[in-house]
Amino acid sequence: MKTEKGTILRQECIAKDTYRMVITTTQSADMNPGQFVNLAIANVMLRRPISICSIDKDSFTIIYKVVGKGTALLSRMYAGECIDVFGPLGNGYVIEEREQEVLLIGGGAGVPPLYELAKRYLRCGAHVDVVLGFHDEPSIFYEQEFRDLGCEVYVATMDGSYAHQGTVLDAIDQEGIKTSFICACGPLPMLKALEQRYTKGYFSLEARMACGMGACMACIAKDAREADMYHRICKEGPVFAIGKVVLV
Amino acid sequence: MSEISVDLHMDLPGLHLKNPIIPASGCFGFGREFAQLYDLSRLGGIAIKSATPKSRFGNEVPRVAECESGMLNAIGLQNPGVDQIIETQLPWLAQFDTEIIANVAGASEEDYVEVIQKLNDQEVVKAFELNISCPNVKHGGIGLGTQPELAAKVTKMCKAVAKKPVWVKLSPNVTDIVAIAQAVEEGGADGLVMINTLMGMRLDLKSGKPILANITGGLSGPAIKPVGLRMVYQCAQKVSIPIIGVGGITSGEDVLEYLYAGASAVEVGMYNFVDPYCCIRIIDELAEVLKKYGLPSVKDAVGRSLRV
Numbered sequence: 001m002k003t004e005k006g007t008i009l010r011q012e013c014i015a016k017d018t019y020r021m022v023i024t025t026t027q028s029a030d031m032n033p034g035q036f037v038n039l040a041i042a043n044v045m046l047r048r049p050i051s052i053c054s055i056d057k058d059s060f061t062i063i064y065k066v067v068g069k070g071t072a073l074l075s076r077m078y079a080g081e082c083i084d085v086f087g088p089l090g091n092g093y094v095i096e097e098r099e100q101e102v103l104l105i106g107g108g109a110g111v112p113p114l115y116e117l118a119k120r121y122l123r124c125g126a127h128v129d130v131v132l133g134f135h136d137e138p139s140i141f142y143e144q145e146f147r148d149l150g151c152e153v154y155v156a157t158m159d160g161s162y163a164h165q166g167t168v169l170d171a172i173d174q175e176g177i178k179t180s181f182i183c184a185c186g187p188l189p190m191l192k193a194l195e196q197r198y199t200k201g202y203f204s205l206e207a208r209m210a211c212g213m214g215a216c217m218a219c220i221a222k223d224a225r226e227a228d229m230y231h232r233i234c235k236e237g238p239v240f241a242i243g244k245v246v247l248v
Numbered sequence: 249m250s251e252i253s254v255d256l257h258m259d260l261p262g263l264h265l266k267n268p269i270i271p272a273s274g275c276f277g278f279g280r281e282f283a284q285l286y287d288l289s290r291l292g293g294i295a296i297k298s299a300t301p302k303s304r305f306g307n308e309v310p311r312v313a314e315c316e317s318g319m320l321n322a323i324g325l326q327n328p329g330v331d332q333i334i335e336t337q338l339p340w341l342a343q344f345d346t347e348i349i350a351n352v353a354g355a356s357e358e359d360y361v362e363v364i365q366k367l368n369d370q371e372v373v374k375a376f377e378l379n380i381s382c383p384n385v386k387h388g389g390i391g392l393g394t395q396p397e398l399a400a401k402v403t404k405m406c407k408a409v410a411k412k413p414v415w416v417k418l419s420p421n422v423t424d425i426v427a428i429a430q431a432v433e434e435g436g437a438d439g440l441v442m443i444n445t446l447m448g449m450r451l452d453l454k455s456g457k458p459i460l461a462n463i464t465g466g467l468s469g470p471a472i473k474p475v476g477l478r479m480v481y482q483c484a485q486k487v488s489i490p491i492i493g494v495g496g497i498t499s500g501e502d503v504l505e506y507l508y509a510g511a512s513a514v515e516v517g518m519y520n521f522v523d524p525y526c527c528i529r530i531i532d533e534l535a536e537v538l539k540k541y542g543l544p545s546v547k548d549a550v551g552r553s554l555r556v
Contacts, residue, residue, distance in 0.1 A: 001284055003524060009475070045469060046314050046521060076483070083323075086524065208310045210319060211521040215277040217297075217326045218312040228305055230326075 003086045007058055008079050015141040017066045019075045024059050027088055031055045032117035034092030034204055034239040038212035040084035044070045049209050050204035051064050054114035063112040066084050093117050093183055093202050102126045105168050107133040107186025112144055113204055117183055122150050129179055131171050137162040160171055171193050192247050207233040221245035254538045255545035256288055258513050260490050261438035262375030262413035263347045265532045268513035271300055272494055273351035273515045275517040278337040286528050293347035295515055298379050300353050302330035308461035313450045318469020319518055322462035325353050325382055330363045344371045353379040357402045361409055364379040364466035368411040375412050381419030381444035383466045391418040396431035403435030412440035420448050420475055422457050429483040443476045468518040470496045477509045484510025484551060498531025507549035
């Protein structure tokens with residue numbers, strides 16, 4: 001964990017409002033799937049927490065969706081420019097090496113951290129099914145990239161413009177996927193629906209953060225079992241075991 | 249220029265500061281996260297996260313919202329409670345050569361007294377900072393800080409039991425901050441810390457609702473620096489106790505402005521979230537900036553605007 005000036009190696013639009021950026025780093029050895037970086041962006045006050053999508057020797061990749069002013073400004077940066085990166089931050093996915101069947105479930109902007117995770121599980125020899133949910137066909141990204149890694153990939157679109165119509169759960173049902181160990185990242189309604197069915201695995205949460213390092217107490221999740229017990233999403237998370245925290 | 253020939257030292261009630269830079273309470277936790285980035289002994293002091301008699305969860309999320317030149321927060325004094333702080337945080341902080349200021353909060357005057365009594369014999373705590381200015385708690389906090397009589401009363405009660413100097417952190421959300429400052433001085437305060445955050449709010453364009461779960465929050469960051477400077481300047485002329493300036497500090501230049509306005513030291517708040525190394529940078533910048541304006545020491549800068 002430190003701040004450093006990275007150089008943007010690539011910046012490209014890969015789907016509707018969705019960008020991929022590759023940034024140089026000296027921190028790759030410390031980066032794990034599910035962790036994030038807090039990026040300083042000119043003309044907005046606070047840093048923006050963005051999950052790490054892929055980790056290479058001297059660089060890492062993020063995929064982010066333009067949802068507001070900060071990400072819009074980020075999308076207007078160019079290859080060759082410097083960007084102030086604070087990270088890696090938080091606790092990523094625990095790799096459960098005993099799991100031979102792993103189901104990765106991503107919704108929209110929650111898909112990126114699952115990519116590096118898929119690589120890790122494949123390296124462990126696990127069979128990896130990936131279910132990706134998007135709003136519509138133009139929003140889809142990384143279907144082929146996951147397939148190229150060696151995963152079985154299924155896609156659901158809410159408007160039915162591509163593959164299964166409906167949610168990721170609809171796709172799981174229609175494909176008859178029975179895997180019980182899941183790792184998921186995506187919008188809250190998706191995680192809440194998954195929590196009703198799955199008990200084994202991990203969720204990655206999104207939150208409004210300030211410091212990103214556990215000091216300011218802005219991004220708090222309540223413990224699901226113990227009253228008055230809380231967890232900092234940026235520090236103890238953003239990845240939590242299913243059922244560990246209250247999803248709100 | 250790394251060789252520093254200027255004197256950054258400042259002696260204040262309870263606090264022998266090697267430099268006048270102190271991370272502000274609530275923006276630095278208990279320092280554990282920042283200790284992974286730099287040696288906390290380089291700091292003049294640390295104002296640790298508020299302590300209340302019992303643990304507090306704080307407000308619901310969202311607790312922060314960004315603004316044009318700052319941020320709103322409504323954390324709600326989340327802390328593990330004074331006993332837990334004594335047990336787990338203070339012994340750890342003792343390893344650092346820096347002055348620890350315990351920020352004290354509560355829902356009633358009695359809460360403040362209770363926390364002070366528990367912290368009195370903790371050697372690592374060098375001074376108390378009464379938080380009578382938190383805008384995000386329903387009782388106590390700002391309720392005590394917006395009326396001169398109540399502010400004086402809680403100060404007096406705390407002074408009666410405190411074995412260490414008592415600083416009082418003032419709220420800017422008042423009609424006349426000088427009246428509060430004077431009341432607190434009469435109550436026996438050893439110094440003032442000012443300003444806490446300015447109450448504000450933001451709304452979500454899609455839902456039409458306030459962004460913060462608490463509806464309102466406290467504005468901090470560069471946006472409030474001119475307000476802080478003005479209030480320090482006004483109070484410095486009317487009280488004889490020292491002032492620690494807070495509000496929107498991001499650079500050595502900002503510190504110098506606060507010193508000129510009458511502050512003897514400063515606290516740095518939300519900018520720690522933007523640049524986690526900022527306190528260390530600001531210490532270095534302050535030395536350079538003092539040199540640039542021909543000031544041999546921090547003491548020479550304090551209250552300069554009041555002498556011209």
